[in-house]
Amino acid sequence: DAGVTQSPTHLIKTRGQQVTLRCSPKSGHDTVSWYQQALGQGPQFIFQYYEEEERQRGNFPDRFSGHQFPNYSSELNVNALLLGDSALYLCASSWTGPNEQFFGPGTRLTVL
Amino acid sequence: AQSVTQLDSQVPVFEEAPVELRCNYSSSVSVYLFWYVQYPNQGLQLLLKYLSGSTLVKGINGFEAEFNKSQTSFHLRKPSVHISDTAEYFCAVSVPGGYQKVTFGIGTKLQVIP
Known part of the structure; x- marks a missing residue:
């Protein structure tokens, strides 16, 4: 089992551009959550997908959007990038219910 | 809404010494509590979790934590660090x-000194 995988590992963009990050959940998991971890901070919840629907959302603007595919993989899209969007973006997968979330290694996004 | 306060941003400790990392939470409802570890340039790994039952929770790598509802704390301990x-x-x-x-605290950096 490969666990949670994310791509790409690193990404450099400029302000105003758009970016798509990808996540493949651990085998058997149906729920994907996305977190933003700024330097020196704890992860902040962006949103969660279950059954291809956004089930819950944190305090992030509409520039952040996502998608979940029938195979449970997920994408995070960020439009109109700002310098402040520079962070490590973590994907976590789990079964629905009070189960442990398994985290991927993250995608490091740098906005110049 | 829930919040988590980690009282120490950095904790230096000598190898083989005991360590305690402090955590307090705020919530108007019952909660689940977790401790995660993040090694450099890696994602998060679950150390242990409290869902219900015994307030002393044992995790991986010799770590344990105790849920104290009256003090709204969930401190992490290890008797001898490596x-x-x-x-x-x-x-x-x-x-x-x-x-x-999941709502996270800002993290505590544990630095083990040889």
Whole structure:
């Protein structure tokens, strides 16, 4: 089992551009959550997908959007990038219910 | 809403010494509590979790934590640390039925000194 995988590992963009990050959940998991971890901070919840629907959302603007595919993989899209969007973006997968979330290694996004 | 306060941003400790990383939470409802570890340039790994039952929770790598409802605390302890324990540790909380949205603290950097 490969666990949670994310791509790409690193990404450099400029302000105003758009970016798509990808996540493949651990085998058997149906729920994907996305977190933003700024330097020196704890992860902040962006949103969660279950059954291809956004089930819950944190305090992030509409520039952040996502998608979940029938195979449970997920994408995070960020439009109109700002310098402040520079962070490590973590994907976590789990079964629905009070189960442990398994985290991927993250995608490091740098906005110049 | 829930919140987590990690009282120490950095904790230096000598190898083989005991360590305690402190965590307090705030919530108006019952909670699930977690400790995660993050090694450099890696994602998060679950050390242990409290969902219900015994307030003393044992986790991986010799770590344990005690849930204290009256003090709203969930401190992490290890009786003897190793160099390999050097990492950042995050305390986190979620709400039963809250679709697993997890709220993290800002983290505590544990530096084990040889």
